Amino acid sequence: MFKALVIVCILLGYVYDFATTWLDDSWEKKHALPESVRDIYDEKEYRRWKQYSAEKKKLRLISGVINLAVLLGMFLFDGFAALSRLLPAGEYANALLLMAVWMAIAALLDLPFSYCNQMKIEEKYGFNRSTKKTFFLDALKNFLISTGLFCGLIAVAIACHRAFGSAFFLVVYAALAVFMLAVNTFSLTFMKIFNKFEPLPEGSLRDRLTAMFTQNGYQLKNIWVMNASKRTTKANAFCAGLGKFKEIVLYDNLVNGFDEDEIIAVFAHELTHFKHNDTRHMTLLNLLQFLPVVLLLLWVATDPACLAQMGFDGLNFGMVFIVLFQAVLFPVMTLIQIPMSAFSRMQERRADAYPASAGLGDALISALKKLARLNFANLNPHPLSVKLSYDHPPIAERIRLIRQKQST
Numbered sequence: 101m102f103k104a105l106v107i108v109c110i111l112l113g114y115v116y117d118f119a120t121t122w123l124d125d126s127w128e129k130k131h132a133l134p135e136s137v138r139d140i141y142d143e144k145e146y147r148r149w150k151q152y153s154a155e156k157k158k159l160r161l162i163s164g165v166i167n168l169a170v171l172l173g174m175f176l177f178d179g180f181a182a183l184s185r186l187l188p189a190g191e192y193a194n195a196l197l198l199m200a201v202w203m204a205i206a207a208l209l210d211l212p213f214s215y216c217n218q219m220k221i222e223e224k225y226g227f228n229r230s231t232k233k234t235f236f237l238d239a240l241k242n243f244l245i246s247t248g249l250f251c252g253l254i255a256v257a258i259a260c261h262r263a264f265g266s267a268f269f270l271v272v273y274a275a276l277a278v279f280m281l282a283v284n285t286f287s288l289t290f291m292k293i294f295n296k297f298e299p300l301p302e303g304s305l306r307d308r309l310t311a312m313f314t315q316n317g318y319q320l321k322n323i324w325v326m327n328a329s330k331r332t333t334k335a336n337a338f339c340a341g342l343g344k345f346k347e348i349v350l351y352d353n354l355v356n357g358f359d360e361d362e363i364i365a366v367f368a369h370e371l372t373h374f375k376h377n378d379t380r381h382m383t384l385l386n387l388l389q390f391l392p393v394v395l396l397l398l399w400v401a402t403d404p405a406c407l408a409q410m411g412f413d414g415l416n417f418g419m420v421f422i423v424l425f426q427a428v429l430f431p432v433m434t435l436i437q438i439p440m441s442a443f444s445r446m447q448e449r450r451a452d453a454y455p456a457s458a459g460l461g462d463a464l465i466s467a468l469k470k471l472a473r474l475n476f477a478n479l480n481p482h483p484l485s486v487k488l489s490y491d492h493p494p495i496a497e498r499i500r501l502i503r504q505k506q507s508t
């Protein structure tokens with residue numbers, strides 16, 4: 101019964117993913133581009149964009165089907181239990197090694213696809229700057245960090261189960277909360293493992309950014325330029341830091357390819373996110389959305405009858421929990437994503453309104469268009485797929501709202 105439920109969950113998640121991909125395609129064929137975004141790509145570029153997104157989708161579908169087959173196979177044929185019997189028997193050793201082996205299998209399965217995505221497709225369309233060496237080093241670092249984190253989480257769960265008995269799930273949830281807050285707070289530290297950060301040189305851009313933050317009651321601790329061009333031609337910018345002390349990170353592609361007003365407008369947008377505590381609210385909502393899933397899965401993972409039914413006999417509950425969490429998370433997340441993404445789009449519209457009313461509307465529109473072109477954004481998504489999963493409103497809607505704000 102539980103096994104069937106988990107399998108249905110996994111299947112539904114993939115069907116949903118394929119269905120939304122098809123949705124965008126069918127809309128794109130029948131509806132012309134909105135007037136306000138027609139100048140982003142010229143005819144030739146737009147054809148290239150279609151080809152690019154078709155190739156990306158194909159790759160995602162193939163990798164999805166393979167992942168699905170492996171995951172289903174592991175569930176249907178009790179693969180996890182079989183794997184566990186091959187490993188040392190100690191409670192910690194078995195669970196942690198099993199996790200590490202499973203993460204290694206998942207990473208190896210993903211490697212050819214992420215290689216193809218970055219070094220073939222992104223390369224073909226001129227976005228890739230990464231060398232083979234950087235690509236494989238990144239993959240290795242990613243694997244080590246994520247395996248370390250998940251194994252740490254399992255070790256905490258086992259230790260808590262020994263110490264607190266059945267009330268341990270509260271401690272595990274708290275650990276998960278601390279873990280997510282830490283990832284959020286130290287995201288900059290994590291990024292520094294992968295990238296080089298250099299302070300933005302003295303000059304007018306630095307002065308204007310500092311002045312804008314000071315006017316709004318914040319102090320800028322650092323303004324960093326990140327060497328994103330080592331890997332990609334795409335551009336981005338974000339703020340980090342708790343309380344009054346903020347750090348700004350600009351991709352070097354942004355500093356080199358955008359004029360000063362555009363960069364200021366992008367940061368007026370980011371500043372508004374800060375003022376409304378948007379990131380913190382999003383983290384809290386993320387934590388809340390995990391609560392029912394975590395409780396349900398912990399209940400399943402610690403009930404011997406459920407474990408036996410799912411073919412997880414003799415497996416440590418910590419391991420079962422993480423495997424179920426990964427398998428069930430995707431379908432559950434797609435459902436929770438609907439209200440979450442609506443909330444996020446509201447935050448984005450609010451963040452666009454400030455620069456628009458502060459005389460930076462034109463600069464913001466021009467920056468958004470450049471970003472869309474650089475990031476090869478979908479200019480014409482299906483309204484339903486926007487409602488289901490887009491965390492930003494489509495660019496045509498953003499431009500319309502900015503113009504509206506400018507005229508009031």
Ligand SMILES: [Zn+2]
Nearest residue numbers: 369373448451
């Ligand atoms: Zn934003």
